[in-house]
Amino acid sequence: MTADLAPSRHPALDGFLEMLLAERNAAANTLSAYRRDLEDVLAFLRRRGSDLVAAETDLLRSYLGTLSAADLAPRTQARRLSALRQFYRFLVEDGQRKDDPTAALDAPKLGRPLPKLLSxxxxxxxxxxxxxxxxxxxxxxxxxxxxxxxxxxxxxxxxxxxxxxxxxxxxxxxxxxxxxxxxxxxxxxxxxxxxxxxxxxxxxxxxxxxxxxxxxxxxxxxxxxxxxxxxxxxxxxxxxxxxxxxxxxxxxxxxxxxxxxxxxxxxxxxxxxxxxxxxxxxxxxxxxxxxxxxKSMVEAHHPLGQTSKKRAKKADSIGDS
Structure with missing residues (x-):
């Protein structure tokens, strides 16, 4: 068994990785990426008394919310959601679940990165x-x-x-x-x-x-x-x-x-x-x-923009107290 398919902390995850290798001929880096993403989800779920196979939509949505709160890049969030969707599709096809809890989850808005430029x-x-x-x-x-x-x-x-x-x-x-x-x-x-x-x-x-x-x-x-x-x-x-x-x-x-x-x-x-x-x-x-x-110029130099910043800081300090 290769390092990428070494037994994990979850049999369903092992089965999913074996499927990726056998049916899709997934590369070692791909398998490692899926393993890291799904083990991160698994750790989150176990801290909340749940499990990968049994997880419900609201709990998975909460997990995705932690990624956003941690300021992970939208593309990283989208990759994690993609891994979840493929994993639960596998569970449904394998008969381990009747429903797909990721079906109602919204993908993060990737937007289009603005070009870098010089003044x-x-x-x-x-x-x-x-x-x-x-x-x-x-x-x-x-x-x-x-x-x-x-x-x-x-x-x-x-x-x-x-x-x-x-x-x-x-x-x-x-x-x-x-x-x-x-x-x-x-x-x-x-x-x-x-x-x-x-x-x-x-x-x-x-x-x-x-x-x-x-x-x-x-x-x-x-x-x-x-x-x-x-x-x-x-x-x-x-x-x-x-x-x-x-x-x-x-x-x-x-x-x-x-x-x-x-x-x-x-x-x-x-x-x-x-x-x-x-x-x-x-x-x-x-x-x-x-x-x-x-927008940046107004926020930096216009009196109203600076007032809004002060109000935002004041609101943050009240919320922290």
Whole structure:
């Protein structure tokens, strides 16, 4: 018997795990995850004089409530509920129960995580920090950051940009995105100037007598600067700008582009086209970012917002007394 199927503190749980292995060929990590989740439920039920097989809906709902009160992530709560549902479905099919006590339980609302982003002043700090770097690598990084913040490109689109994309003397750049779809994105003057400055040192990233169709070539096997390397360079420049490196990534700069455009009056349809989103519902997440930022600003700075906080604290202190 493998470690994942070693006898637990409950025969029904053992039977469930054996079923997962025999009928679904569940991986060892999957079995371990189910075991941990269900043993946590078992411990809760036993403290309340119940058992996995006999547990009723209200007691299981109470268990899920403890997860929420402990501030477990909604996805973790959803995973625990999924484990419970599969376990009780097994008990019903195996004849150990006539009913499924999880049928009336509601799943936690997962919501959609809001994108991480940098403020306009933080983006300016990143750009200014890039300007302090010397040499060809500094010129390349500044050009990439200016391009990303000016266009909202996906990092895969940025590192794979063809040299021809910027040779035309036009205020727009043609980008090939997901599914081979082309879109036009505008280039602002700072981005164009940074790219022009970079082009003068671009040959240093090529071997002797080599040519490349990529705007940002590399001597590596991919032929262009990789996403991973660009991500590392961003974190280094973030640290130089006084930011937590964990807060900065190519995708964060894409989010900053989108949010700051909306802040300055851009409409969703135009933003959708520039970002290359197939569905405008994907673009609408940035309106939620604006709402959350406005809410936080009111709570932090408006007198009524601060009054509400004081009332909430007072109510908490009364409840504790």
């Amino acid at each position: 306009e002043s933080e983006m300016l700090a990143v750009i200014e920090a890039s300007r302090t770097l010397d040499g060809a690598e500094g010129a390349r990084l500044l050009a990439m950051i200016e391009l990303l913040y000016a266009t909202g490109l996906r990092v895969s689109e940025l590192v794979c940009l063809p040299l021809a994309a910027i040779l035309r003397d036009q205020p727009f750049m043609t980008v090939t995105g997901k599914g081979g779809k082309e879109r036009l994105v505008p280039l602002n003057p700072p981005a164009k100037a940074a790219v022009v400055a970079y082009l003068s040192v671009r040959p240093s990233f090529l071997g002797k007598d080599q040519t490349s169709a990529f705007l940002f070539p590399s001597r590596g096997k991919e032929g262009h600067l990789t996403r991973q390397r660009f991500g590392q360079l961003l974190k280094e420049i973030g640290l130089r700008a006084g930011l937590d490196p964990a807060r900065i990534s190519p995708h964060v700069l894409r989010h900053a582009f989108a949010t700051h455009l909306l802040d300055h009056g851009a409409d969703l349809r135009s933003l959708q086209k520039m970002l290359g989103h197939a569905d405008i519902a994907t673009t609408q997440i940035y309106t939620h970012v604006q709402e959350e930022r406005l």
